[in-house]
Amino acid sequence: MSIDDSRRADGAAKGSAASExxxxxxxxxxxxxxxxxxTEVAHQAEVTKGFLSQLERGxxxxxxxxxxxxxxVLQIGVGELFAYPHEQVMEGGSLIDMGGEGVAEYLLTPADxxxxxxxxxxxxxGGGTGGSYRLDTTIFxxxxxxxxxxxxxxxxxxxxxxxxxSFSGQTLHQFDNPGTSVSEVLWxxxxxxxxxxxxxx
Numbered sequence: 314m315s316i317d318d319s320r321r322a323d324g325a326a327k328g329s330a331a332s333e334x335x336x337x338x339x340x341x342x343x344x345x346x347x348x349x350x351x352t353e354v355a356h357q358a359e360v361t362k363g364f365l366s367q368l369e370r371g372x373x374x375x376x377x378x379x380x381x382x383x384x385x386v387l388q389i390g391v392g393e394l395f396a397y398p399h400e401q402v403m404e405g406g407s408l409i410d411m412g413g414e415g416v417a418e419y420l421l422t423p424a425d426x427x428x429x430x431x432x433x434x435x436x437x438x439g440g441g442t443g444g445s446y447r448l449d450t451t452i453f454x455x456x457x458x459x460x461x462x463x464x465x466x467x468x469x470x471x472x473x474x475x476x477x478x479s480f481s482g483q484t485l486h487q488f489d490n491p492g493t494s495v496s497e498v499l500w501x502x503x504x505x506x507x508x509x510x511x512x513x514x
Contacts, residue, residue, distance in 0.1 A: 335371070335396075335410065336371075336380075336394050336410040337368050337369040337370055337371040337372075338369070338371065339393075339394050340368065340369055340383060340387065340394075341369040341370075343387050343389060343393075344369075344387060347387060347388070349386075349387070351365055351366055351369075354383065354386050354387065357386040358379070358382040358383045358385075358386045359382060360379060360382075360383070365383070368383075374412075374413070374414045375412050375443075376412055376413065376414070376442060376443025376444045377411055377412035377413050377442040377443060377444065377446050377487075378412075378442075378443070378444040378445065378446045379412065379443075379444075380410075380411070380412035381412070381446055388509070389508070389509060390506055390507030390508045390509050391411065391506055391507075392505060392506035392507050392508040393508040393509070394409070394410060395407070395409045395420055395506075396408070396409065396420070397420065397423065397424035398420065398422075398423050398424065399423055399424050399425075400423060401423060403421065403423070405419060406419030406420050406421040406432075406433060407419060407420045408420075409432070411432075412442065412443070413440065413441060413442045413443055414440055414441065414443055415436065415437035415438075415439060415440020415441070415490075416434055416435070416436050416437070416440050416441065416442070417434070417435045418432050418433065418434045418435075419432065419433045419435075420432055421433060422505075426505070427504075427505065428503060428504065428505075429501055429502060429503040429504070429505060430501070430502045430503075430505040430506060431499065431500065431501050431502075432499070432500040432502070433457070433497060433498070433499055433500075434461075434488075434497065434498045434500065435495060435496075435497050436459070436461060436488070436489070436490040436495065436496045436497070436498070437490065437495060438490055438492055438493050438494065438495070439489070439490065439491075440489065440490050441462075441487065441488055441489025441490060442487045442488055442489065443487075444487060445464070445485040445486055445487040446485070446486070446487065447482060447483050447484070447485060447486075448482030448483070448502070448506065449482060449483065449504075449506075449507060450482040450502045450503060450504055450505070450506060451479065451480075451481055451482060451502070451503050452479060452480055452481075452482045452486075452500060452501070452502055453477065453478075453479040453500070453501040453502075453503075454472060454477060454478055454479070454498055454499070454500050454501075455472070455475070455476070455477035455478075455498065455499045456472030456473045456474050456475065456476045456477070456496070456497070456498055456499075457474060457496075457497035457498060457499055458474050458495070458496060458497045459473070459474075459490065459492055459494050459495055459496025459497060460472070460473050460490070460491065460492045460496055461473075461488055461489070461490055461496040461497075461498050462488060462489050462490070462491050463478065463486065463487075463488045463498075464486060464487050464488070465478075465480045465484055465485075465486045466480075466484045466485060466486070467485075472496075472498055482502070
């Protein structure tokens, strides 16, 4: 691992831990505002009460599919958990938590951008989403550095620097870093992720 990789990995780890704590606190606040108990939410989200308690206290990471299930139970979109930047010119972006292990993600578009969202993921070796999931959006992905394995509908697409792909977020997908150095990916989502959960059709 190079010095730059080491710094990015350290930043990803620290950023991920801080984001988990913030996300957990938001989930707890929303749960209490809904008048729901830990037991109720845990049961509906198919997790244990102990796991949900640790998540709310920022003591554990959560896979993307599990985080989305908790959001569904609380009737929020995962976009509700983001800290939206207001600056029109940013450096680095705003740290967010989309779930996953060993992944730090940054929102690069300001709060008033409504047509699309841009994220940057910094993924440690072995890090990833922890499972497959769907999103109500169209996704463009481009590798910035390292090597990221993106699996879309069972098809593997390897993203290295400058390599891009696009797909429907409704297709089951997941990503991870199978390499030995940190990888980075730029994501463009259109339309942006919902802040309120979509109700029954």
